[in-house]
Amino acid sequence: MIKSRLSYKRYLKEVRRSNDKVYTEELLNSLNNCDSVKFWKTWKSKLDSVHHSPHVIDGFTCTTDIMNHFKEIFKSGNVPNDEHLHRAASSNFQTLFNAMSVTNNDICIDISNIESAINSIKPGKSPGFDMITREHIAYARPILLSYIKLLFYIMIKIGYVPDAFGVGILIPLLKGSDLDSSNSTNYGGITEHCVF
Numbered sequence: 001m002i003k004s005r006l007s008y009k010r011y012l013k014e015v016r017r018s019n020d021k022v023y024t025e026e027l028l029n030s031l032n033n034c035d036s037v038k039f040w041k042t043w044k045s046k047l048d049s050v051h052h053s054p055h056v057i058d059g060f061t062c063t064t065d066i067m068n069h070f071k072e073i074f075k076s077g078n079v080p081n082d083e084h085l086h087r088a089a090s091s092n093f094q095t096l097f098n099a100m101s102v103t104n105n106d107i108c109i110d111i112s113n114i115e116s117a118i119n120s121i122k123p124g125k126s127p128g129f130d131m132i133t134r135e136h137i138a139y140a141r142p143i144l145l146s147y148i149k150l151l152f153y154i155m156i157k158i159g160y161v162p163d164a165f166g167v168g169i170l171i172p173l174l175k176g177s178d179l180d181s182s183n184s185t186n187y188g189g190i191t192e193h194c195v196f
Contacts, residue, residue, distance in 0.1 A: 058184045070172045074189050097159070107156050111145045114152075121195070128194035129169055137195060148196075168193040 060066045080086035121134040137144065155161055168191035172184075179186040 056182050058182070069184065070170070070187070070189075073184055074170055074172075107153055109149050109152050109156075111149055114145050114148055118195075126192050128192050129167055130164070130194045132195050134195055165194060165196050 055061060057066045058069060060069050118134060118137050123134060123138075125134060127133045137148070170189050170191050172187040172189050174181055175186055175188050
């Protein structure tokens with residue numbers, strides 16, 4: 001009885017793996033052949049019916065309440081371990097930063113560095129809150145790189161980085177498909193940042 005149950009479970013696991021492999025191969029083939037209709041048809045058949053947002057997480061049913069609950073969970077994990085050490089390190093950094101003097105000769109930003117940084121970002125990534133993707137910059141006119149160079153030059157010269165460059169969209173993802181989706185401890189977060 002136990003042996004047959006184990007072989008049945010192994011069989012189901014193997015069927016799932018082979019189905020995943022078929023879908024993956026179909027997606028890759030349709031993407032390589034630039035067949036967008038087939039790609040999205042395969043994508044929807046594989047992913048649309050599988051992933052549904054849970055209606056209840058830790059007793060919260062309203063989308064806003066669930067969102068605020070995740071906000072508090074991820075916020076609590078993003079605090080310094082030792083407040084005294086954190087303040088000391090911040091003070092030390094500020095002292096070193098204030099002692100720094102930047103002259104025009106010290107600032108060396110090359111357009112080829114900007115191009116290589118943009119090309120090092122994987123294509124197809126989701127945009128941040130500004131809705132700008134890597135592709136927007138990579139396929140833009142070359143004049144845009146000159147403006148980006150000027151932007152970074154000014155940021156270094158005046159010693160200021162816009163707060164918006166540090167803003168991200170936090171997305172909670174279920175850590176495993178076999179986990180209880182109504183329990184917030186089964187979620188991990190990824191953050192979508194702006195390209196810059």
